[in-house]
Amino acid sequence: MLPTASCPSHQTTSPRAPQPLPPAHSLSGPFEMVGAAMNFGRNMEIYGESEPADYVYKVVSGAVRAYRTLHDGRRQIAAFYLPGDTFGLEVDSTHVCSAEAITDSIILVVKRRAIVSQANRDPKIAQQMWTLAGQELQRFQSHMLLLVKNAQERIATFLLEMADRIATSDEVHLPMSRQDIADYLGLTMETISRTLTQLENEEAIALPTSRHVVLRNRTALNSLNA
Amino acid sequence: MLPTASCPSHQTTSPRAPQPLPPAHSLSGPFEMVGAAMNFGRNMEIYGESEPADYVYKVVSGAVRAYRTLHDGRRQIAAFYLPGDTFGLEVDSTHVCSAEAITDSIILVVKRRAIVSQANRDPKIAQQMWTLAGQELQRFQSHMLLLVKNAQERIATFLLEMADRIATSDEVHLPMSRQDIADYLGLTMETISRTLTQLENEEAIALPTSRHVVLRNRTALNSLNA
DNA sequence: CGACCATTTGATATGGATCAAGCGATGTGG
DNA sequence: CCACATCGCTTGATCCATATCAAATGGTCG
Numbered sequence A, B: 001m002l003p004t005a006s007c008p009s010h011q012t013t014s015p016r017a018p019q020p021l022p023p024a025h026s027l028s029g030p031f032e033m034v035g036a037a038m039n040f041g042r043n044m045e046i047y048g049e050s051e052p053a054d055y056v057y058k059v060v061s062g063a064v065r066a067y068r069t070l071h072d073g074r075r076q077i078a079a080f081y082l083p084g085d086t087f088g089l090e091v092d093s094t095h096v097c098s099a100e101a102i103t104d105s106i107i108l109v110v111k112r113r114a115i116v117s118q119a120n121r122d123p124k125i126a127q128q129m130w131t132l133a134g135q136e137l138q139r140f141q142s143h144m145l146l147l148v149k150n151a152q153e154r155i156a157t158f159l160l161e162m163a164d165r166i167a168t169s170d171e172v173h174l175p176m177s178r179q180d181i182a183d184y185l186g187l188t189m190e191t192i193s194r195t196l197t198q199l200e201n202e203e204a205i206a207l208p209t210s211r212h213v214v215l216r217n218r219t220a221l222n223s224l225n226a
Numbered sequence C: 001c002g003a004c005c006a007t008t009t010g011a012t013a014t015g016g017a018t019c020a021a022g023c024g025a026t027g028t029g030g
Numbered sequence D: 001c002c003a004c005a006t007c008g009c010t011t012g013a014t015c016c017a018t019a020t021c022a023a024a025t026g027g028t029c030g
Helices: A112-121 A123-146 A151-166 A178-185 A189-201 A218-224 B112-121 B123-146 B151-166 B178-185 B189-201 B218-224
Strands: A034-040 A045-047 A055-061 A064-069 A075-081 A098-101 A105-111 A171-173 A205-209 A212-215 B034-040 B045-047 B055-061 B064-069 B075-081 B098-101 B105-111 B171-173 B205-209 B212-215
Touching: A055 A112, A064 A178, A075 A123, A075 A178, A075 B123, A105 A112, A112 A123, A123 A151, A123 B075, A123 B123, A151 A171, A151 A178, A151 A189, A151 A212, A151 A218, A178 A189, A189 A205, B055 B112, B064 B178, B075 B123, B075 B178, B105 B112, B112 B123, B123 B151, B151 B171, B151 B178, B151 B189, B151 B212, B151 B218, B178 B189, B189 B205
Parallel strands: none
Antiparallel strands: A034 A105, A045 A098, A055 A105, A064 A075, A064 A098, A171 A212, A205 A212, B034 B105, B045 B098, B055 B105, B064 B075, B064 B098, B171 B212, B205 B212
């Protein structure tokens, strides 16, 4: 599916179609991005693996998962993107992952060409593109390291990462399901659930509700962070 | 340990010290790199994690592993670099991984600044830097996907990758030990060994010697490649 | 030849997967 | 407003792939 005129490619696998919002620009962050703000409903695809990467995206609100699947359906989530994060900027001209909105999300969409040409004029923009690529590389490297740890360690690492990125102090509101976490950490939903209750019993965390995690003992979590 | 005058940083954890060779230039590949060709003995460190990334490296002969370790010693090899491969080009100014020579290797070493300034003058060079970064990203993504597969699948994927990169037809001479493979695939040495003999029994491969693998049935391997 | 190191093979243990059931919120229609 | 379906999550019982521990084999080099 190729993108038409001014709208990025996406499949409507979900009830609601993406809703164009009035043009907007990001206030801060890597690029002075000016583009269309679009609304993606929960579980809606933003782009698919091996589609042309003609657009770059920035999360305004909501959350996004980028993933690849093996042909038997196993899914590996490579990254979660949260408000302020830029994603979909591929070096090659093709997307390596698929991306979906985890919750209803507002996403700023910019033509890749616009950024590239801007970078050609302004070395500062080029610099920001490198910074982004570097962040991505570092994230993937850390994630590879995570995938050799045991379940407790993976989850501790995950919670600390999320706390770092979302946290209002030690309160973390997870936008994603247990299954998403499982596919991110290379475990099963059941193991995620069991390990979280285990951490709760050890008083490292509290779980007022299933998606609301309170870090009670960062020291304990950090020692699991290996 | 900071680099002195004209020599890159490295620790002599191994008997032999790196031997400067006469200056050389790469015949082909990403950069028209002109730099010092250096000799690194087996197991010698080329650079360490969190050291300043002032140099970029290219394998002329031999093989290199890039890895990170958890503080209890578990090691994750992020990548193997083979003749023709460029490595150590970090986006940030610090190395994320350590790098060691797997076998005696000749490595071309170039000042990072030289490449960056060259890239500023020649957009073609800048393009090549992006290509490199992209390759690295894609490799890491594929590697993350690999780490959710089972042992047979991981090893099949590994063998096909190596065949792709080294192979004289279907003959693969592995430069690395079983332990290196294990740390690359997130398995143990014993599992590597067992799975290889299993693949041999299934006549997917032959093992004339432990480091010499013959791909007898690519179809079978590909079907494991998921 | 003998020491050393890498690899293979065997026996057993175990962490996490799988299969299956129960539970608590949320929402919908009668 | 309540009965009921649905969905996401938790918990339990069992299984299995891979790890672990241990010993044997084989290849290499002084």
